[in-house]
Amino acid sequence: TYERAFMALGGVLLVLCMAALVYATVAMGIHLPGRAGEIEPGKVFTTPPFDNPGVHQTGPNQYDVVIIGQAWRFHPTEIRVPVGAELNFIATTFDVIHGFHIEGTRVNMMLIPGQISRLTYRFRKPGEYLIICHEYCGAGHHNMYGKIIVE
Template sequence: MHIHKYEKIWLLFGIASLLVFTVTIGVSAFYMGNQPPSCLVTVDPAKVYETEPFNQPGLKQVGDKDYELVVVASAFNYDVGPEKVIQIPVGSTVNFIGTTTDVIHGFEVAGTNANMMLEPGYINTVKTTFNKPGKYTIVCNEYCGLGHHLMFATVEVVE
């Protein structure tokens, strides 16, 4: 089969544009620490507290300055374990793993890039590194009812 010279050029041009777009989207999606929503893992919202890791909400050290915080949101509370204030050393990376037992809640660690939605039936995660000491408030940024403004927890980053 004979392919015309111009047809070949346009075909190559098309493939090249596609590659440029794919790379641009692929790179920009993660630019400046952005993370596309992860919520691909599901959980039965009625059995959150019987399902790992949500049967033990709270902070877990998984490496040197590497932590996991398991969060169960519900109207109108963040269950982050027995302590309402989570303490970690400066420079720590925390992988927040969250879900909700009832309605959609927001999950934003104010002053960081950690921001996700917690949807019933789904497990969502977001990771961030705390390079400055101080108190970071976890707030609900998704209106969820009368006690919406009462939902919070605190991450305290210490030297």
């Protein structure tokens, strides 16, 4: 009957919607923030791995990139990574909400007090990329940027 066909269509649309959401989350790199209470914001500089921000090799072609946002800079300000390597970004904030966006890429995270943001990315092309804070974080917001050198 028409009614059953209509219900089936509704079910198919629902599944498509969920698939689109999963695709958006995974493939497009839309970031789902971490859990609240993962880290104490005031103690990030003494809590591993944030006590040692920067690029750390974890495998043959694999690196952790540990980042802290603080009004109004990133720690570290400048990082160097190899082209093609798997980069696991691990980031948080010391104070207020910041953004972490690498221009020209899908790397786009919110840094939320108490939470750890994670995202994996590989650069296909060498070059210099600007890192910008794209969440308003106060008077120095427009000066909050960094650089990533892919070589």
